[in-house]
Amino acid sequence: MLRGTLSARRVVPIIRSEAAQESREFYGLLGFEEVMNHGWIMTLGSPAAPAAQISVMTEDATAPVTPDISVEVDDVDAAYAAVRANGAEIVHPLRDEEWGVRRFFVRDPSGRVVNVLSHL
Template sequence: MTVRRVVPNVQSETVQESREFYGLLGFEQVMNHGWIMTMASPSSPAAQVSFTAGDKTAPVTPDMSVEVDDVDAAYAAMRGSGAEILHPLQDEEWGVRRFFVRDPNGRVINVLGHR
């Protein structure tokens, strides 16, 4: 399994202000679903940060997203380890397959792959 990118998810009620602030640092908006917006570096597209008011389909908001090349293998590994799954593996309408798991520090991790 290969990690493609890691993105911090910042819980925010000030998405527009965040877009402007991070724009001053050179980030550009690359995704906006209304409830989550992602900014990325044009020169290094995997350097990203997301701002979210809450998650659309899950009961909790993740602290971080980790994109992997095989989300099914990641899910099997986490279940096999006994890790706490907070949101089951499922396909989302916006084109990702994902699940949420709690890390040893109590952080909620959104593990995803693009379909």
């Protein structure tokens, strides 16, 4: 197993759904509140533990696929270089997004699409 100097800051599962309002209400029953909403993606978080989050997405605004999980890292450029050097499939290239993140999508060994990002 390779181990680098990268540090994961946050991991958020993403649920693809056309029922955003219903999902907000359902996860509200479990203690989550809306912390971000761009219309196409909404993130719900726990007021008691802000790192506990889940996102609900209808579709990705700029990528060809909907990711399964988001991993925020301390250095997205280093993460991009590492997964490319390892031969992983890049699903969405590294780019700066208008909502303040730099990100790329990569397919993990099980076929899941991972949104790897850092905030700008």
